[in-house]
Amino acid sequence: MKTYIIAEIGPNHNGNLNRAISMVEELAKVGVDAVKFQLAIPENLYSKDSFKPSYQKENDKTVSPLEMSKKNQLSFSDHLKLAEICKNNKVDYLCTGFDMDSLKFLDDNIEMSYFKIPSGEILSVDLLEYIGKRNKKVLLSTGMASYQEIETAINIIGKKDRITVFHCVSNYPAPPSDVNLKVMLEIKARFGVSVGFSDHTLGNDAAIAAVALGAEVIEKHVTYDKDAEGPDHKASATIPEFASLVRSIRNVDLLLGSSEKIFSDKELEIKKAARKSIVTTRQILAGEKIKREDICLKRPGFGFSPLQIDEIIGKTLTKNIESDRVIMIDHIS
Helix, strand or coil: CCCEEEEEEECCCCCCHHHHHHHHHHHHHHCCCEEEEEECCHHHHCCCCCCCCHHHHHHCCCCCHHHHHHHCCCCHHHHHHHHHHHHHCCCEEEEEECCHHHHHHHHHHCCCCEEEECHHHCCCHHHHHHHHCCCCEEEEECCCCCHHHHHHHHHHHCCHHHEEEEEECCCCCCCHHHHCCHHHHHHHHHHCCEEEEEECCCCCHHHHHHHHHCCCEEEEEEECCCCCCCCCHHHCEEHHHHHHHHHHHHHHHHHHCCCCCCCCHHHHHHHHHHCCEEEECCCECCCCECCHHHEEEECCCCCCCHHHHHHHCCCEECCCECCCCECCHHHEC
């Protein structure tokens, strides 16, 4: 199965539509399946008591989260343009709506393959209930969420066969020691849902390992410049790094293959050369019965299988066969 790969631009366009368009075009060339953005009406998202976590304070010079959000937002009409750009470049447009007005705008005006619920909104009952009433697939991130909270969100949304739950660690960047990818397996087993991984680590190892463990969707932040000012740039992959990740994931997809045992022509050739057959230990003449001491097991493997040794003992030779030769079906009666 092909892994669905999401390049999360989020706010990393820094409020510049042309930059966002350029990033979409570049990411489409490296083979991502979807490009994801974020949309909010800042006043609907942040109260006067809101504050920035330390990683945002370090990476963004604005005083308040409200200012930061305003600076990095694109307009509703900009998102309509981005959806069209994505369509023209044959990648899916995805976007997280962080408030009801933004979510409804996206739902009413843009055809998206998925609703994406970010970790911070996993208990936003209004958003979950709205999404639950829509007949669309859902991606649910679970950073900071307990198993009980994950179960609550799944139950509010309902129809868990349409939900893919992302294991996620809400730390930017997340150190390898915090990732605990086995949580993804527990989510799958505990809730009976499809699983994915929203990767906030540096490098590609975590995402590749997640695919090998069974993640059906991978999401990772991407930037045009890690040194740019903004909340997410430093924890994001550059586009060349993202291209490397896509190549690695596609290779893992090939390596995983299917659970059916399929043998290539090359492997069947090697099978004949590497396995053993029943071979004569002496010259046996036509009319003689084969005794145990007359045979041994040697390569190649195109004759009788070693598992058939008891069937061959006592058979009568129909023609002479010299020593150290594979016994074939036309040698016996």
